[in-house]
Amino acid sequence: MSRAKKKHNAEDYLRMYRQMVRIRTFEDNANQLYLSAKMPGLTHMYSGEEAVAVGICEALRPTDRITSTHRGHGHCVAKGAEFKQMFCELLGKEEGYCRGKGGSMHIADQSNGNLGANAIVGGSMGIATGSAFSAKMLGRNEVTVCFFGDGATAQGLLYEVMNMAALWKLPVIYACENNGYSEYTRTAEIAAGSITARAEAFGIEAHKVDGQDVLAVNELTRKLVERCRKGEGPFFMELETYRYHGHHVGDINREYYRSKEEERDWKENRDPIIRFRAWLAAEGIATEDEIEAMNAEIKDDAAAAVEYALNAKYPAASEVDMHVFTDVKHVMA
Amino acid sequence: MREITLSQAVNEALAEEMRRDDTVFIIGEDVAEAGTPFKVLSGLVEEFGTERVLDTPIAEPGFMGIAVGAAMTGTRPVVDLMFGDFIYLVMDQLCNQAAKTHYMSGGKLNVPLVLRTNLGATRRSAAQHSQSLHALVAHIPGLKVALPSSAFEAKGLMKTAIRDDNPVVIFEDKLMYNDKAAVPEEEYLIPFGEAKVLREGSDITLIGTSSMVQVCQKAAELLSAQGISAEVIDPRTIVPLDEATLLGSAKKTSRVIVVDEGHQSFGITGEIASRINEKAFYHLDAPVLRMGAMDVPVPFSPALEDLTVPTPEGVVANARKLVAGEMLHAA
Numbered sequence A: 001m002s003r004a005k006k007k008h009n010a011e012d013y014l015r016m017y018r019q020m021v022r023i024r025t026f027e028d029n030a031n032q033l034y035l036s037a038k039m040p041g042l043t044h045m046y047s048g049e050e051a052v053a054v055g056i057c058e059a060l061r062p063t064d065r066i067t068s069t070h071r072g073h074g075h076c077v078a079k080g081a082e083f084k085q086m087f088c089e090l091l092g093k094e095e096g097y098c099r100g101k102g103g104s105m106h107i108a109d110q111s112n113g114n115l116g117a118n119a120i121v122g123g124s125m126g127i128a129t130g131s132a133f134s135a136k137m138l139g140r141n142e143v144t145v146c147f148f149g150d151g152a153t154a155q156g157l158l159y160e161v162m163n164m165a166a167l168w169k170l171p172v173i174y175a176c177e178n179n180g181y182s183e184y185t186r187t188a189e190i191a192a193g194s195i196t197a198r199a200e201a202f203g204i205e206a207h208k209v210d211g212q213d214v215l216a217v218n219e220l221t222r223k224l225v226e227r228c229r230k231g232e233g234p235f236f237m238e239l240e241t242y243r244y245h246g247h248h249v250g251d252i253n254r255e256y257y258r259s260k261e262e263e264r265d266w267k268e269n270r271d272p273i274i275r276f277r278a279w280l281a282a283e284g285i286a287t288e289d290e291i292e293a294m295n296a297e298i299k300d301d302a303a304a305a306v307e308y309a310l311n312a313k314y315p316a317a318s319e320v321d322m323h324v325f326t327d328v329k330h331v332m333a
Numbered sequence B: 001m002r003e004i005t006l007s008q009a010v011n012e013a014l015a016e017e018m019r020r021d022d023t024v025f026i027i028g029e030d031v032a033e034a035g036t037p038f039k040v041l042s043g044l045v046e047e048f049g050t051e052r053v054l055d056t057p058i059a060e061p062g063f064m065g066i067a068v069g070a071a072m073t074g075t076r077p078v079v080d081l082m083f084g085d086f087i088y089l090v091m092d093q094l095c096n097q098a099a100k101t102h103y104m105s106g107g108k109l110n111v112p113l114v115l116r117t118n119l120g121a122t123r124r125s126a127a128q129h130s131q132s133l134h135a136l137v138a139h140i141p142g143l144k145v146a147l148p149s150s151a152f153e154a155k156g157l158m159k160t161a162i163r164d165d166n167p168v169v170i171f172e173d174k175l176m177y178n179d180k181a182a183v184p185e186e187e188y189l190i191p192f193g194e195a196k197v198l199r200e201g202s203d204i205t206l207i208g209t210s211s212m213v214q215v216c217q218k219a220a221e222l223l224s225a226q227g228i229s230a231e232v233i234d235p236r237t238i239v240p241l242d243e244a245t246l247l248g249s250a251k252k253t254s255r256v257i258v259v260d261e262g263h264q265s266f267g268i269t270g271e272i273a274s275r276i277n278e279k280a281f282y283h284l285d286a287p288v289l290r291m292g293a294m295d296v297p298v299p300f301s302p303a304l305e306d307l308t309v310p311t312p313e314g315v316v317a318n319a320r321k322l323v324a325g326e327m328l329h330a331a
């Protein structure tokens, strides 16, 4: 990693490391909740892709916005969410960020600019572009990042909104998390030609970056965000990454579509956390002991949040018909 | 008779029709090697190859449009839409194109395609993966709509759908894929527009669709223990709708509850109830009652989700009131 290594950035680096470990730890606990049948429904793990969400969100302000996906826990943590409300949401409890109404696929800390995780693949592309539109219209110097997967590049909506974003110079960054698979299918089988060239066809500047290198992701995003604020957007980023688990937690036997060797190679040789940790130590930014202490603290935090969420209250039955409309308290009343 | 799951029944129907007719093909996301997330199509690509079991990118309007064009020009596509909730993405191709082509061409063009998808809540999948949207398409003239309620119906209705020269939308209940039922080895078809009387009764008629057929049957059992005799009818297709059977039963029992998992307002239950009101009014001893899903997006939390769909207990409570002559909406 050949990056600006200034000592005064140490705090930023440590926060990036902490956020990546927080995501991994959150996911390990979520997976455990699923395996022990304590979590309702299914969930999609972000493990392996941490450097993407963290590298990008660390380049944003709390007032900047993001749109997330079905694989949204990582974006949610990276944009500033707390474990407690996240685990509560995962378990359908009242104190969850969406009062238990959204669950894993709709989890978001709205107060930190997260406009929502989305269970419709590609469903957030219009929303992200609209958010950039209103920022421009209202003269707010905010940037919106639209997260989506390689599989989502097949949705026509992307091309409609990129066209308008380019025409209207909107402050939006399209961040394609290319983890090599769309469910049980390889990207090569569902995406013709080059992904970045599609953005370029609209005159949108597009970059490809190693999504396992948090500093590379962060450095590029900082530049693009800065330029977005000056009215030079939109931009497109393709981040090469990998998901460690199955498509969702129930996708256990997956050798028919991807090999164990491939998984091992990514985990052992390209893990974003291991790589960054080694760099932190080599640069003298943190000692092994300090890193271990941080890991342990995060682990305890997560365990406490899980415990809290397991014991937390479900929403009252009377909530079921609330929040359908802004101006009707109970639609069934 | 042997028993197979609803999944296996659909799989068999497709395999048999694909063997019978080379122009039948399947198109959708992860339908080939993966055999869909519900594993309904496992094994078909091995038999029919990737030319007839086509994996698509995540581009629902695109592959739906291709299917419409292919259906108009000599093939019989079976479009696989992974979740019924994604039907919003294909609405233009389905409702503006497929549904209207035969009519707009003065009867000269046909669109013999099947859209197979699913419905049903209580899987803890939240608002965008739990909807029952069959009323949306039943509203559009030119589309037939089938709602299988068991493995037996699923097989027979699918085979009929594939042979139909019109666009047909089939909604399977995604919670029933592993439910078994007796299914004959011999070939059979289930004609569209023929309701099935699952249980005869004299005090009240329970009309249930898809997932709600089980709910009605359970309710009928509970009612029978309380001395109330309920007739249970499954329309099997809502377009076309077997009015004669429904009206006959309404006239016989004089009380009707219609139970369906779509949202209650502006839905299937209202349509069926009003047909009965219009055509059997003087035979009724109580207003025809609608029981649909609550008019809210489906919530994730188990504590809330279960409140949104009709239950056997809910049907029983309403049936008792109707039979007791308690006017639910006292005028």
Ligand SMILES: Cc1ncc(C[n+]2csc(CCOP(=O)(O)OP(=O)(O)O)c2C)c(N)n1
Pocket: A070, A071, A119, A120, A121, A122, A148, A149, A150, A151, A152, A153, A179, A181, A182, A183, A247, B029, B058, B060, B082, B086, B089
């Ligand atoms: C419109 C729509 N079609 C299909 C699906 C089912 N589905 C959920 S995730 C997924 C794959 C998405 O792949 P990608 O965009 O690469 O994201 P990843 O899961 O790899 O993060 C599919 C097909 C969906 N949720 N929405």
Ligand SMILES: [Mg+2]
Pocket: A149, A150, A151, A177, A178, A179, A180, A181, A182, A183
């Ligand atoms: Mg992907």
